[in-house]
Amino acid sequence: SINDPFCFPTNEAAELVKQNEIEVVTSTALPIDCNPISTDKSERCSALHFMKKLVDITAQLGGRVTAGVNYAASGYTTGKLRTQQEIQWSVEHLCAVAEYASQYDIVVAVExxxxxxxxxxxTAEQALELLKLVDMPNIKVHLDTFHMNIEEKNLPDAIISCGDKLAHMHLVDSNRGVPGMGHIQWIDVFNALKKINYSGTACIETFNPEMIEESCKMTYLTRKFASTPQELASRGLRYLRAVETIVYD
Incomplete structure (x- = not known):
C-alpha cells in the first residue's frame, strides 16, 4: 500500500521489482485531506493530484492495477446515508483518474x-453501481474478504456478481489475520473465483507484527498474529496453496 505517493521511494522499489520479478499492484487509502467527496473543493483537488501521482508510480513499477479506497477518504464518515452530491463528486473524480490511467493502460479498482x-x-453491489455511473472500461472492482465478511450476505455470491469486473482480491481472514486464522470458508471463496474464471491478482493483506503500534492506529488491531512478518506470510501462503490444490486440482 502506498499511502503517501509524494514520499515513496519509486526508484528503489522499481529496482527490487526488477531483481525479484514481482508482479506489482499498488493500492492506497486516501488520507482525510485528500477526499474526493468532501464539501471542500481543495480536498477534492488534492485527491485527484494524489491519485495521478499514484498512477505515475504504478506505471514506473510496471503495474497494471491500482486499487484500494480511492473514491473517498479512508475513515471519512458523515454519520448519514451517502448523498447524490457525494456520488456525483466521486464519479467525477474516478472519471478523471481513469482517463489519466488509460494512457498507461492501468486499471483503477475500487475497494x-x-x-x-x-x-x-x-458492498460489491454498490461498487458495481458506481462502475456503471463512471462508465469507463478501466474502472473495476477490488474485493477484500475481511470487509466482505462484515458487509456481504454471501461472499461467493458477491464475488460471482462481479464477474469480469473483478480486478484484484485481498485475501484476509475474518479477524484480519492471514487465511486459516479465522472462520472464512476459503474453499467456497476459491470455488467462486474458479466459477468466474478469475485470472487477476490476489494478495494476503495483513499487517507487520513488528509494526503493530503504527498499524493499530489505522486498523484497530490489538494483537500480533505471528512473531515476524516472514512467519505470517509463510503461514498464509501455505494455507492458500493447500486450498488452491483442493479447488483447482
Missing part, C-alpha cells in the same frame, strides 16, 4: 470497505 471506515461504499 468496498466496512461501514465503520466509510459510509460511501460497503
Amino acid at each position: 468496498p470497505v466496512k461501514r465503520f471506515e466509510s459510509h460511501f461504499l460497503n
Whole structure:
C-alpha cells in the first residue's frame, strides 16, 4: 500500500521489482485531506493530484492495477446515508483518474470497505453501481474478504456478481489475520473465483507484527498474529496453496 505517493521511494522499489520479478499492484487509502467527496473543493483537488501521482508510480513499477479506497477518504464518515452530491463528486473524480490511467493502460479498482471506515461504499453491489455511473472500461472492482465478511450476505455470491469486473482480491481472514486464522470458508471463496474464471491478482493483506503500534492506529488491531512478518506470510501462503490444490486440482 502506498499511502503517501509524494514520499515513496519509486526508484528503489522499481529496482527490487526488477531483481525479484514481482508482479506489482499498488493500492492506497486516501488520507482525510485528500477526499474526493468532501464539501471542500481543495480536498477534492488534492485527491485527484494524489491519485495521478499514484498512477505515475504504478506505471514506473510496471503495474497494471491500482486499487484500494480511492473514491473517498479512508475513515471519512458523515454519520448519514451517502448523498447524490457525494456520488456525483466521486464519479467525477474516478472519471478523471481513469482517463489519466488509460494512457498507461492501468486499471483503477475500487475497494468496498466496512461501514465503520466509510459510509460511501460497503458492498460489491454498490461498487458495481458506481462502475456503471463512471462508465469507463478501466474502472473495476477490488474485493477484500475481511470487509466482505462484515458487509456481504454471501461472499461467493458477491464475488460471482462481479464477474469480469473483478480486478484484484485481498485475501484476509475474518479477524484480519492471514487465511486459516479465522472462520472464512476459503474453499467456497476459491470455488467462486474458479466459477468466474478469475485470472487477476490476489494478495494476503495483513499487517507487520513488528509494526503493530503504527498499524493499530489505522486498523484497530490489538494483537500480533505471528512473531515476524516472514512467519505470517509463510503461514498464509501455505494455507492458500493447500486450498488452491483442493479447488483447482
